[in-house]
Amino acid sequence: MINIRYVINTPLEKDIICQLKAGDEVSINGIIYTARDAAHKRMIALINEGKDLPFDIKGQIIYYVGPCPAKPGKVIGSAGPTTSGRMDAYAPVLIEMGLAGMIGKGQRNKDVIDAIVKYKSIYFGAIGGAAALIANKIISEEIVAFPDLGTEAIRKLEVKDFPATVIIDSYGNNLYDIGREKFRKI
Amino acid sequence: MRVVESSVITNTVKELCITSNYCLNEDILKALQEGLKKEESETGKIVLENIIENAKIAKEEEMAMCQDTGMAVFFVEVGQDVHITGGSLTEAINEGVRIGYKEGYLRKSVVRDPIERVNTGDNTPAVIHYDIVEGDKIKIIIAPKGFGSENMSGLKMLKPSDGLEGVKKFVIETVDKAGPNPCPPIVVGVGIGGTMEKAAILAKKALLRPVNVRSEIEYVRKLELELLEAINKLGIGPAGLGGTVTALGVNVEVFPTHIAGLPVAVNISCHATRHAEAII
Numbered sequence: 001m002i003n004i005r006y007v008i009n010t011p012l013e014k015d016i017i018c019q020l021k022a023g024d025e026v027s028i029n030g031i032i033y034t035a036r037d038a039a040h041k042r043m044i045a046l047i048n049e050g051k052d053l054p055f056d057i058k059g060q061i062i063y064y065v066g067p068c069p070a071k072p073g074k075v076i077g078s079a080g081p082t083t084s085g086r087m088d089a090y091a092p093v094l095i096e097m098g099l100a101g102m103i104g105k106g107q108r109n110k111d112v113i114d115a116i117v118k119y120k121s122i123y124f125g126a127i128g129g130a131a132a133l134i135a136n137k138i139i140s141e142e143i144v145a146f147p148d149l150g151t152e153a154i155r156k157l158e159v160k161d162f163p164a165t166v167i168i169d170s171y172g173n174n175l176y177d178i179g180r181e182k183f184r185k186i
Numbered sequence: 187m188r189v190v191e192s193s194v195i196t197n198t199v200k201e202l203c204i205t206s207n208y209c210l211n212e213d214i215l216k217a218l219q220e221g222l223k224k225e226e227s228e229t230g231k232i233v234l235e236n237i238i239e240n241a242k243i244a245k246e247e248e249m250a251m252c253q254d255t256g257m258a259v260f261f262v263e264v265g266q267d268v269h270i271t272g273g274s275l276t277e278a279i280n281e282g283v284r285i286g287y288k289e290g291y292l293r294k295s296v297v298r299d300p301i302e303r304v305n306t307g308d309n310t311p312a313v314i315h316y317d318i319v320e321g322d323k324i325k326i327i328i329a330p331k332g333f334g335s336e337n338m339s340g341l342k343m344l345k346p347s348d349g350l351e352g353v354k355k356f357v358i359e360t361v362d363k364a365g366p367n368p369c370p371p372i373v374v375g376v377g378i379g380g381t382m383e384k385a386a387i388l389a390k391k392a393l394l395r396p397v398n399v400r401s402e403i404e405y406v407r408k409l410e411l412e413l414l415e416a417i418n419k420l421g422i423g424p425a426g427l428g429g430t431v432t433a434l435g436v437n438v439e440v441f442p443t444h445i446a447g448l449p450v451a452v453n454i455s456c457h458a459t460r461h462a463e464a465i466i
Contacts, residue, residue: 023229038303065253066253066254066293066295067253067293068249068250068253068255068291068292068293069291069292069293070291071248071249071291077249077250077253077291077293078244078249078250078251078252078253078293079253080252080253080254082253082254082334083334083337083367085367105334105366105367105369105425105426106334106365106366106367106426107365107366107367125366125425125427127233127236127237127240127425128252128334128366128369128425128456129237129240129251129252129369129456129457129458130236130237130239130240131240131244131250131251131252131253131254132240132243132244132247132249132250132251133236133239133240133243135249136243149305150294150305150307151293151294151295151305152305163236165229165427175427175428176365176366176426176427176428178428179227179229179421179422179423179426179427179428179429180365180420180421180422180423180426180428181421181428182227182421182428183226183227183421183423183428183429183430184419184420184421185419185421186358186416186419186420186421
């Protein structure tokens with residue numbers, strides 16, 4: 001079986017986003033930013049106060065992850081995706097502001113999918129639990145905001161050959177729905 | 187009367203924290219390998235290959251299989267002829283978690299208060315379920331629980347008239363609703379009977395049994411197999427991307443209950459289903 005994997009470089013351009021379809025396998029290279037529940041709450045608070053975000057969000061990808069501490073000599077500890085649905089309350093605002101892509105695992109709600117379609121963003125799935133494997137694809141790590149949040153701080157990661165699958169494309173196709181329907185026998 | 191020093195308990199717990207997070211259990215690995223042969227989806231096969239590869243990397247490079255190293259959950263069977271010296275048993279266990287999660291480079295994922303949500307910084311307190319048993323040993327089982335799967339768990343107080351069919355319906359519905367979120371292929375722990383909290387503990391205890399070992403009660407054994415077959419027809423598949431290996435196993439535990447009740451708890455666990463044990 002031929003397994004084509006598209007190479008994606010960040011920042012992510014809209015024309016690349018529009019070429020990707022649910023089910024496409026990708027290899028991501030470049031800078032991605034990490035954030036989960038607590039950091040998202042703070043980012044939305046900053047937006048509501050009319051302040052700048054800790055990084056320019058246009059064209060960027062946010063990876064929903066809270067990594068393990070790094071062993072001496074390692075860049076980062078185990079770093080697989082967390083359940084994206086917990087960030088659904090915050091994602092549409094960020095997508096409207098230019099967030100190009102999100103990496104996580106698990107379903108997204110209708111508001112997020114609508115925002116993805118309206119503003120041409122994209123949702124990638126990383127394999128939940130493949131955290132050691134994914135850690136080896138992260139070649140540098142730097143905390144850029146909220147260090148007091150520890151594992152939930154915003155980190156700037158440089159990744160090389162980060163494997164992911166397009167779950168929700170910019171047309172609203174959802175691999176979780178498509179896949180389940182294909183194999184459902186009950 | 188046998189004396190056990192609390193420092194021995196701390197050290198044992200420390201090791202359990204690390205081992206359970208670094209090393210995938212044999213029964214799960216075998217189930218993943220068998221799943222790889224049976225999986226009908228090409229994407230599903232790739233996911234399973236990656237999960238198996240991840241376990242290998244974690245063991246060899248001595249790191250956590252998953253970044254969600256979980257809330258430290260313990261089942262502790264204290265022999266009634268044991269006398270513990272050197273400090274509180276609960277504190278000894280928590281100290282073991284503190285040291286184990288530090289030295290093992292495991293994630294600190296516990297907040298002091300569920301509403302105020304400030305991280306405790308050391309993954310304590312642990313959740314500890316104690317049993318007093320006969321004898322002079324202490325058996326400590328750790329089952330670190332990640333919340334991707336825990337959040338998909340559920341409990342329902344059925345009516346006795348709902349019966350076995352009602353139980354099956356609730357279990358399958360719970361798994362269907364969870365979809366990709368708990369990192370399939372999952373292991374499903376089911377507790378039937380008792381009271382509300384007893385059913386929940388039964389469901390979690392059920393996850394400690396190897397996935398290839400069936401219940402000794404005939405109708406329960408049949409139920410476990412039927413539930414597994416039904417769940418694997420849902421089409422959720424590895425990582426929820428579609429496929430036929432949605433669950434590696436279903437373990438059911440039962441307990442006497444009230445004449446007016448039929449509590450059912452479903453504790454969903456991921457493809458790591460981490461647990462390790464030691465006997466002091």
